[in-house]
Every structure is written in C-alpha cells, then in structure tokens.
Amino acid sequence: MMSESKYLPIYKHKAKLIQAVKDSTFLVVTGETGSGKTTQLPQYLHEAGISKDGTIGVTQPRRVAAITVAQRVAQEMKCTLGREVGYQVRFDDCTSQDTVVKYMTDGCLLREILADPFLSKYSVVILDEVHERSLNTDILLGLLKKVFSDPAKSTRGRSFPLKVVVMSATLETDKLSAFLSDCPVFQIPGRTYPVTCTFGSAVGPKDIESTGYIKEVVKIAFDVHTSEMAGDVLVFLTGQSEIERACDLLYEKAESIDYRYDVQDQTVDGLLILPLYGSMPTDQQRQIFQPPPPRIRKCVVATNIAATSLTIDGIKYIVDSGFVKQLNHNSRVGMDILEVVPISKSEAQQRAGRAGRTSAGKCFRIYNKEFWEKSMPEYTVPEIQRTSLTAVILTLKCLGVHDVIRFPYLDCPEERFILEALKQLYQFDAIDRTGRVTHLGELMVEFPLQPGLTRALLKAASLDCQDLLLPVAAMLSVENIFIRPGHPDKQKEADKKHRALASRTGSMNDFATLLSVFHACKSSDRPSGWCKDNWIHWRALKSAFSVETQLREILLRLQQKSDFPVETFDGNKSELLRRCLCTGYFTNVARRSVGKVFCTMDGHGSMVHIHPSSALFDQEDELNWVVFHDVLVTSRVYIRTVCPIRYEWVKDLLPKLHEVDVYELSNVAREEVTDDEMKQWESREAAKRQSEVSKEDVMKKLERRNNETTVNDARARYLQRKQQRQQSKAP
C-alpha cells in the first residue's frame, strides 16, 4: 500500500505541500479524482509532526466516503481503525484518545463547532469535496473564514493557530481563493483517463417538458451494446419509474435480437440489465458491483446515486439523459417542490468522468449542442440557495452569528430565503423580536430534526408525553416507510394492508398510524417479517428505531438540566398528540374551503388536496381544520400525513403567521367563517401578493419570476410528462 502511494500524482509535491500548509492559515488544494489528495495529505501532515498540536480533521459530504477513506488510510498507516486513524458519522463514532487523523461528515464537524466554536482540539481542518457545495460544507466554509481569517484572532480560544485546507475539483478555484483572503492555491494533476463525449441529435431544449427522452436513452444504450467494444454501460435517468420503464424497453430490445455481435477482436454476447436507485433493497444494490458473467455486458440504469455516492468498476460507457430530480424550496409559495430539471454542465462532466476511472471511456449525451448551450447552466445552484434555511439559521444564531444576512457566504442565499427562515424561527419562539436566540431555541438546536418536528417534540416533553412524539418524529425524519409496488395487484394488496394499519388506531390520524406502526413492529417477534407482511420498508423502520433512541437520549440530557420548561395540560388526554403537533405544525394548518379543497393558512393561501394515501382521504366532508407534515406537487398539490384539529387549538398560534396583518387574521381565522368570507379572504390575499410586486422594482421582480418555478409550473410540467408517457405507451 505504502509503495503504491508513491506513484500517486500528489507524491511529487509532498514537501511543498507540507510547507504550504505551514505557511498560511488558508490553503486551497485542487486536483481531480485519482490525485490522492483525500488519502495522502492528512498522512503527510501527520508525518510532518503537525498532529502534535492537535487532531487533523477531514470532512466529507457523505457517510460512506468518511468510513471507507478512513479504512484505507488506516491500512496504509498500518494501524487499527479507530486508533490513530478514525472516523465519526452519525450513530457511529470510531475514534479514540489516540486518534490523530479523523475523517467525518461535514454535519458532524458542524455539531462539534456548536460545542467548541474554536475547534480547540484540531491542528488542521480539511474540508474535502468543497466543489459539491453541500449545505453543511458551505456553512463550515463561512464559519472558518469568519473565525480565523483575522491573523490576530486566529488563536482565539486556542494555544496555536488553526490551519484550514479546502480541497476541491479544479472548478472555481479562483473564487475559493478570493473568498479565503486570496490564499494560495496548490494544484495537483489528476490521474484519470480521457473520456470522449458526443452530443445527440434528437433531444433539444423543447424536450425539457417531456419524458420522450427515455426512448432516446434506450436507443443509444442499445447502439452502444451492438457497436462498441467490451466494457460496461452506465445510464443516468431521474427516478425509479423512469428507470423501470427504461429497463423494460431495453429488455424487449435485447430479447428481439440475436445475441452475437463481433466487435473487433472482443466479443460481447448478451446484455445484463440492472436498475439502481436509492430506495432499492440493499442486497439488490450489491448485485450491481459484481462483475458480469464472461462475454456478457453489464448495463446499469441509475439515478444520480451513481454520480457521487456509488462507484461501479468497469464502466466504460456513459449514456447521459441530461436530467436530474432536484428538491427546490420555493419561498413564494412556502413549499418544497421536487422537480425534474436539466443538469448543469459541471454535473454533465462529472457524469462523463465516471467512464474514465480505469481506462479511456466514451460518454454519449442524448441531448444536442443547442440543449447544452441554452438549457444547461454552467454550475449547479448550490444547495444553500435552493433549500429552506430555518435550521441552518438557528445554528448560526446559536453560534453567535447575529447578522445572518451579512454572514460570509461563498454564495449568498436570496435575502427573502433568510427572512423567511427568521420569520419561521420567530413563529416557533426560537428567536425573539430582536432576533436573539431564546432558551427554547437553544434547546431546539440540539436536535437533528426539522425545526417544526423539534418544536412539537419539545412541547410534548414539557407536557410529559414525549413517548407519543419521539417515535412520530423519528418516523417522519427517515425515508417513507410505506412500500407501494409497481404491479397493480400487489399495489392493491399493499394499500389494503396500509389501510388496516391506519384503522387499528381507531382514529383518523396519519401521525397516530406512524406511532402505531412503530410499536407494532417493535413488539413483534420477527420485526423484519412483520414489515414484509405489511408492506413496510424494514430498512427505513430500523433507522427510525435508531433515530428514536438518539432523540430520547438528547431529550433526557436536556431534561436533566434544571431549566427545562414544564407545562400542564387540562384538556382531553386523547387530544395530547394532536395538540403537540399543532405547536410544531401551525405553519402547516389548512382549512377546508369548498368541497374537497383545502386552503393553507400560512399566508400564501395555497389550494391543496388530501393525498389518497391518507386515512383522511374521502373523509373530507367531516373535516374543517387539519395540520399536515408535507406537500407533494404532482397532478394536484397534495398534503400528506394529515390529522384533524380543532380551530381553538391553533387560534392563539395563527396570529403569529400574520403578525404584519394581525387585524386581517382576526377577521378570517375563525371557525365560523362562511365560504363566502373565505373566498373574499383568498382574493384579498391574492391582491396583497400583487401589490407586493408593484412595490418592488418591477423589472427585477419579473426577471426573478422568470427564473422561478411556481407550483403551477411544476404541476403543468408533471401533467405534460404524464400525457407524453401515456402517448409513448400507446402503440
């Protein structure tokens, strides 16, 4: 191992690199994959004696990366993992007193900063994969700049100055250096093989709205199979249903032909078609990594999971659809919308690079040059600019960053995203009118949960009914636990089982169903079998069990402090769960408007429907007010995980949502509002939004809105895609 590392491109630069780290506070190190920077640099710094001052910490955006890199480095340094070299990720701390090189996720380091703002146990902090621009890495970058950029202050709270190394692919390195006080940039050549890229002809900018590109993807993948030399194929699509459809089409094609193709001197017989996406069972995922039988070509049809998270050996050909599914926060409607968008050029290069890891490769882009030029941005919008910032802003505030608008962001989020986060924190009583963190806010920041869930959990804890909320919070913060298969027969069976689980609670309340599923499975003799019988995702439920334990531990620790709030409750005990949910989800309150249509009370007045998977679906006539966990935009705007509430429970909370217009709310947010009054209110809301537009610089606003996806846009796109899908199915 050690001898092999001498052949890595980084080896030649060892001495200079060590010197560069010693010479300045900040250093940017760039190098493509294969340069050895992630595994070697920490070892060099350790050999140079820098770790005598403290641990060398290396962050990664992903758990698996942190663990596997640590394993490799431990091997190279010939030590036991967890001693000199260790790692720390959520639920798994593999470090000890002896640990001098520590790999961890960026989220872990952020947690550590909360407890120790000056990172006093570290001599060097290395942020890796900075070009990926994960939310946590971006925040760490800003924090490290803020705390350590002033040389006079770089020893604050420490006995020696901290060194910060930022590692990135060779993109935007000037920007990084400029951000970190014009620090030096150290370039290391990569060691990857050339990948030749070709553009297609069929898919152009006008095809963004359709799923017609699946056919094109399949055609090209098959052309590769019949005309290219041996080597496996990796196809990038956006999601499970697309992947399943593409696999079906590929299979049909492969069946209809004779399997013998002589491709120059190498022969490829058949095609092994393998789907790959995140929610797939793990053992099925593992199949992907096995080498194909002799003379068989492997064709993996995958989501973006194959772009960074999983590396498959032997891939020589890439077929790139040019699309990805992305979760974007839309502050104009106050919702998160999952939508299909074109990838960026840098992302396309990343995908192409997956073909050049072991030998020269080829990348076939199904889209034409015009699509590349007109529809694909240079870089992916960083997460910090398209995500809800509520939790992150609370973290910053707890770290004493009062002015969160002028915090040194590498890329600033839009001001309204920040204002929206502040408003929500104020509504949760996590900050006060002057923007200072409250006692409650300090408690909230300790929980690895969405702020709304945390708020509900803390309410429950103060009412001594945390056992109702802990499992619910855990269940809502893991992937969806209800499995819904593709086959219609099995679908019916699964739906039936799920409905049975819901009715066991004896109440129409999707949150209570989660609680009941949690306990039913936990008390079962063979939990995994129970899950299988009931079409429940065992892997997801298992992680909900660990999350629940973790939340319970955090809560216990906080309650042992004497100043944990305690409240009394004189209402009906059976209402307790729903009352707590109201405290956390009063921003997600909806009132029935007309028929089955509900209207959100968050000030946006969006029209929503109850999702058919809810126990409350088709019970709308009996409902007036509900709270919900999340929103899904497809053919309609659906609310999912719903429970009925009484208006009195949120009466005192709702005014907080409208504090600018309290008088208006006092007129509207009454249970006895008539439908006519409701309509009036809705049109007033609409007018208010209009006047907001005219207040601002109109051109600017127009420009912004052009770049912005509304719920209706997303819905329209969905419907169009659906139509196209049906058309393409028809003969």
Next chain:
DNA sequence: GAGCACTGC
C-alpha cells in the same frame, strides 16, 4: 383516486 432524486445531524 395516488407515483419520492440524493445527502446529512
């Protein structure tokens, strides 16, 4: 009357 990419604490 339905369709969820990926990651993290």
